[in-house]
Amino acid sequence: MNFSGLIQDFGPLTITGLAQGAIIALFALGYTLVYGVLRLINFAHSEVFLIGSYACLIVWGFFGLDQNSATPNVLSVIGLLLLGLVAAIIFSGLTALGVELVAYRPLRKRNAPPLAFLITAIGASLFISETVGVMTQRNIKGVPPLIQPRDVFVIGNMHVTNLQILIIVLALVSMFLLDRFINRSRLGRGIRAVAQNPDSAALMGVNKSRVISLVFLLGGLMAGIAAVMYDLKIGVTRFDAGFLLGIEAFTAAVLGGIGNLRGALLGGLLLGLLQNYAASLFGTEWLHAASFVLLVLILVVRPTGLLGESLGRARA
Amino acid sequence: MRQVLARAIGGLAVIGLIAGAAACNSDSGSDDTASGNCGYKLAFFGALTGSSANLGVNIEQGFELAINQFNEKKGSDCITVAKFDSQGEPGVAPGVARNLVADKKILAVVGPPFSGESEAAVPIFEAAGIPSVSPSATRVSLTANGWKTFHRAVANDDAQGPAAANYIKDVMKAQKVFVANDQSAYGAGLSEVVQKTLGAAVVATDKTEADGKQTDFSALVQKVVSSQATVLFYGGYYQNAGLIRKALTSAGWKGTLVGGDGMKDVGLAKAAGNGPATGTIVTCPCSPPEKAGGTFVTDYKAKWNVDAGTYSDVAYDAANMLLQGIDAGNNTPEKLNTYLKTVEYKGIANTYKFTDTGELDPNFIKVWTFKFDPTGNQIADQEVPTA
Numbered sequence: 001m002n003f004s005g006l007i008q009d010f011g012p013l014t015i016t017g018l019a020q021g022a023i024i025a026l027f028a029l030g031y032t033l034v035y036g037v038l039r040l041i042n043f044a045h046s047e048v049f050l051i052g053s054y055a056c057l058i059v060w061g062f063f064g065l066d067q068n069s070a071t072p073n074v075l076s077v078i079g080l081l082l083l084g085l086v087a088a089i090i091f092s093g094l095t096a097l098g099v100e101l102v103a104y105r106p107l108r109k110r111n112a113p114p115l116a117f118l119i120t121a122i123g124a125s126l127f128i129s130e131t132v133g134v135m136t137q138r139n140i141k142g143v144p145p146l147i148q149p150r151d152v153f154v155i156g157n158m159h160v161t162n163l164q165i166l167i168i169v170l171a172l173v174s175m176f177l178l179d180r181f182i183n184r185s186r187l188g189r190g191i192r193a194v195a196q197n198p199d200s201a202a203l204m205g206v207n208k209s210r211v212i213s214l215v216f217l218l219g220g221l222m223a224g225i226a227a228v229m230y231d232l233k234i235g236v237t238r239f240d241a242g243f244l245l246g247i248e249a250f251t252a253a254v255l256g257g258i259g260n261l262r263g264a265l266l267g268g269l270l271l272g273l274l275q276n277y278a279a280s281l282f283g284t285e286w287l288h289a290a291s292f293v294l295l296v297l298i299l300v301v302r303p304t305g306l307l308g309e310s311l312g313r314a315r316a
Numbered sequence: 317m318r319q320v321l322a323r324a325i326g327g328l329a330v331i332g333l334i335a336g337a338a339a340c341n342s343d344s345g346s347d348d349t350a351s352g353n354c355g356y357k358l359a360f361f362g363a364l365t366g367s368s369a370n371l372g373v374n375i376e377q378g379f380e381l382a383i384n385q386f387n388e389k390k391g392s393d394c395i396t397v398a399k400f401d402s403q404g405e406p407g408v409a410p411g412v413a414r415n416l417v418a419d420k421k422i423l424a425v426v427g428p429p430f431s432g433e434s435e436a437a438v439p440i441f442e443a444a445g446i447p448s449v450s451p452s453a454t455r456v457s458l459t460a461n462g463w464k465t466f467h468r469a470v471a472n473d474d475a476q477g478p479a480a481a482n483y484i485k486d487v488m489k490a491q492k493v494f495v496a497n498d499q500s501a502y503g504a505g506l507s508e509v510v511q512k513t514l515g516a517a518v519v520a521t522d523k524t525e526a527d528g529k530q531t532d533f534s535a536l537v538q539k540v541v542s543s544q545a546t547v548l549f550y551g552g553y554y555q556n557a558g559l560i561r562k563a564l565t566s567a568g569w570k571g572t573l574v575g576g577d578g579m580k581d582v583g584l585a586k587a588a589g590n591g592p593a594t595g596t597i598v599t600c601p602c603s604p605p606e607k608a609g610g611t612f613v614t615d616y617k618a619k620w621n622v623d624a625g626t627y628s629d630v631a632y633d634a635a636n637m638l639l640q641g642i643d644a645g646n647n648t649p650e651k652l653n654t655y656l657k658t659v660e661y662k663g664i665a666n667t668y669k670f671t672d673t674g675e676l677d678p679n680f681i682k683v684w685t686f687k688f689d690p691t692g693n694q695i696a697d698q699e700v701p702t703a
Contacts, residue, residue: 009538016534067589138365138403140555142586149566157542159568234531235562236555236587238367244531279535285499285523287530 006280011158013276019164019233021272022171026226027249028256028264029178030096030219036259036309037195037215040114043121044099046246047128048220052092052227053237054132056084060144067142067235077146081228084146089224096220097213099124105209125243133239140238143231167229174225175265178218182261191215195259248275251295257305266306353647354394358383358638359416361427361437361448363404367527368553370581372404372429374625375451379426381619382635395639398422404429406436406501413437417444424448424638424652426631430578431455431502438466447653449638451630452577454601455505459673465653467674469630469666471601471681473502475702476576477509479683480599483700484514484547484574487685488597494545496522496536496560498552506576507551519543527555537563546571553578557596558587565592572597580626585692596688597697602665604684604696605629609664626694633663 006013030045060080065072072080103120149161182188193201194211202208230245231237252271256263271291278290298306360379363372376399383397400416402409409428416422417440425441425448428434434453438461441448447465454473458466484490495518497507504523511518520543522536537560540548548564548571550557557579564573565588577600585593605624606613612632616624641655660669669677683702686694 005539005542009542012538012541013535016538020532020534067586068591133365138367138369140367140558140583140587142589145589145591149568151568161566163566234559235589236531236559238528240528241531244529275532276535276538280539283523284496284530284533284536285525287525287535 001281002283003281006277009157009280011156013280014273015158015160015164017273017276018269019167019272020275021252021269022168023226023229023233023268024245024249024252024272025265025268026171026174026222026229027245028253028268029175029222029261031250031253032256032258032261032264033191033215033219035253037191037212038104040104040117041121041250042099042104042216042219043118043246044103044124044128045096045219045223045249046242047125047132048092048096048099048242049223049227049230049246049249050129050132050237050239050242051095052088052220052224053231053241054141055091055224056088056228056231057141057143057237059083059087060146065144065146067144069144071145071148080146084231085225085228088228089221092224092227093217093220095128096216096223099128100213100216105212129239129243136239138239140236143235143237145235147232163232167233170225170229171265174222175261178222179261181218187211187214248291251291254305255295255298257307257309259309260305260307263305263307270306353642353645354390354392355421356423356642356647357396357398357419357421358635358642359398359400359419359422359425359427361400361409361413361416361425362402362429362433364399364401366403366405367555368404368430368578368583370554370583371452371578371626372402372427374581374628375427375429375631377620378451378616378624378628378631379635381616382632382639384619385615386636386639395642396421400427402428402433402437404433406432409433409437410440413440417441417446422446423642423647423649426451426634426638428453429627430500431458431505432500434458434466435501438463441465444649445653446649447656449634449656451634452627453502454577455501456509457505459675463674465649465674467656467670469634469668469676470577470627471676471683471702473506473509473576475681476599476601476683477506478513479601479685479700479702480506480549480574480576481510481513482702483597483599483685484510484549485517487698487700488547488572488574490545490547490572491517492519492543492545493517493547493549494520494522494540494543495549495551496524496540497550498524498526498556500526500552502576502578503551503553505551506578507549510549510551514549519545524552524556524560527553530556531559533560533563536560537567537569540564540571541567541569548573550575550579554581554584555587558584558593561588561592561596574598577601577626580686580694582625582692582694585688590690590692593688593692594690598686598688598694599683599700600626600686601681601683602627602630603682604686607665607696608632612664629663629665633661633665633668636663637661637668 034042103124151159190206252267256267279287360376363369429452431453450468497503574597580598608629646652646655685697
């Protein structure tokens with residue numbers, strides 16, 4: 001165990017961990033939202049993210065950009081980023097809605113047992129990921145260097161770059177807006193009502209099907225934003241990118257308390273940090289193992305996760 | 317409810333079929349029942365899809381070119397090409413290998429390209445008595461398994477490792493080196509040899525997950541930066557290497573990435589971007605493809621419309637060596653295996669002769685270094701001593 005390395009690199013590990021954690025947190029929202037309302041783990045959410053990570057690349061490709069392009073000027077970068085975000089959000093959102101429509105809604109209409117949902121979720125996930133895999137020959141796709149990482153400020157040996165700030169700020173803003181939407185808006189009230197008691201909500205005139213679609217759509221939007229951030233940070237996407245990160249995002253959702261939006265944020269950031277610290281302390285090969293050991297430990301102490309399940313709980 | 321479940325299971329089965337189709341072998345051409353030593357098959361076994369597929373495709377194309385040329389000379393479809401896609405995954409390889417040995421027309425295998433899949437698949441070839449010639453599997457311990465049918469047409473990592481270490485020490489004059497690997501049979505073996513040869517110059521080490529199992533290398537990058545190493549040696553394949561190179565450049569690290577033949581592919585530059593990849597050094601127990609004799613370079617380009625890649629020429633030689641054996645009447649796997657034990661074959665890239673364990677004869681070992689240029693090509697740098 002390399003304690004001196006961890007202490008020496010604590011600052012840089014923290015900032016890179018937060019950036020990775022912010023992406024995981026945005027991704028985790030989709031799991032948590034759907035679980036909160038349907039008590040269903042949407043395993044196909046990893047592919048909702050995957051489609052987003054390709055959608056923005058395809059749009060940037062229209063402008064002739066690939067991984068070897070020069071970085072365009074600031075105005076073009078802002079425009080391209082917005083376009084990429086819009087494309088990723090639209091396609092991720094549509095994928096989420098499509099999965100709901102094809103894989104879950106027919107089962108729900110027939111009152112299928114939970115196990116059937118689990119199987120169709122895994123089926124939909126595999127189907128989309130393998131289709132993308134076959135279409136891309138399982139090759140990687142490079143991302144244009146829209147943002148060249150540059151130090152914005154330096155504290156000790158911690159270099160904070162423009163890209164890291166962008167990722168963290170964008171994640172926090174998205175989270176804040178989503179939280180406001182769920183807690184303050186009429187539609188958000190509908191979501192909370194269905195989460196709390198679907199039948200009473202229906203009696204009160206809430207359209208359950210529409211609420212469920214909305215929940216999938218919101219998860220898709222967040223996954224789309226996460227996908228663009230992931231592309232910019234990692235620089236490459238591939239057909240199973242969603243699977244890897246999906247497991248981490250699902251872990252983060254459980255860690256924070258599945259069904260709890262703020263829990264997903266906390267869980268994501270925490271997981272990003274822990275993975276970095278563990279990789280430094282034990283070696284990068286223990287990255288995944290260490291985070292899961294921690295997950296088990298936390299669940300033993302707090303079975304409902306750090307913040308507990310709360311989407312369904314009534315708030316004043 | 318039963319109906320729903322049945323549909324769900326049926327749906328999964330369909331998906332399984334689709335997924336399986338990607339891993340399935342595809343034969344081309346038809347059975348030929350011509351007389352003489354025709355009507356047999358030679359098989360390629362290796363990654364045609366997957367995260368390291370480029371290395372497999374280079375080899376398959378060299379292999380297929382040799383057989384096409386042989387058939388043209390014969391004026392018939394004498395020997396048929398059989399392709400088996402292992403995806404380069406040790407977990408997938410055994411099932412695909414069992415499909416291969418079930419085809420009794422297959423006399424020999426060119427492959428497997430990677431060390432990990434070799435460990436998994438060669439025992440199955442061995443049990444079936446089918447000889448294999450790998451153009452690129454370099455892990456040292458592969459020939460310590462007592463296999464009778466395994467041959468490799470390249471030097472192992474006991475040659476490549478010291479060559480890489482010597483280059484780092486003597487040519488790059490690096491004082492501080494960071495050594496990491498991807499825990500694969502190939503990557504771990506190679507980096508071990510490099511680390512041993514470099515000795516005290518190694519300031520720190522780390523291990524990553526394998527290709528496709530990790531995309532965020534922040535912690536490794538931070539360790540490299542903090543170690544003040546000027547060279548990172550990575551034992552692994554091109555995709556991880558590219559991602560790591562990109563992350564290192566983003567973090568402002570100015571050092572050089574050095575690796576082995578598993579990183580010698582344009583895929584590294586594709587993952588990293590050409591800018592960050594420029595200057596990366598890779599060793600290879602192979603000659604530069606453009607140095608291959610005869611008309612190979614132009615023939616290859618004409619057939620596949622791409623330049624010959626890493627080990628395309630060795631695969632071409634391996635196929636021709638086997639074809640020569642079949643043409644001489646060695647038309648069973650046993651006879652062909654005996655033929656391989658004694659043959660000294662002069663090909664376009666090298667001369668090949670195998671030791672009892674299937675290693676390339678030490679007299680024919682050579683290791684070159686290559687440098688990534690700003691277009692992602694690997695330009696021959698120099699031949700380096702292996703001891």
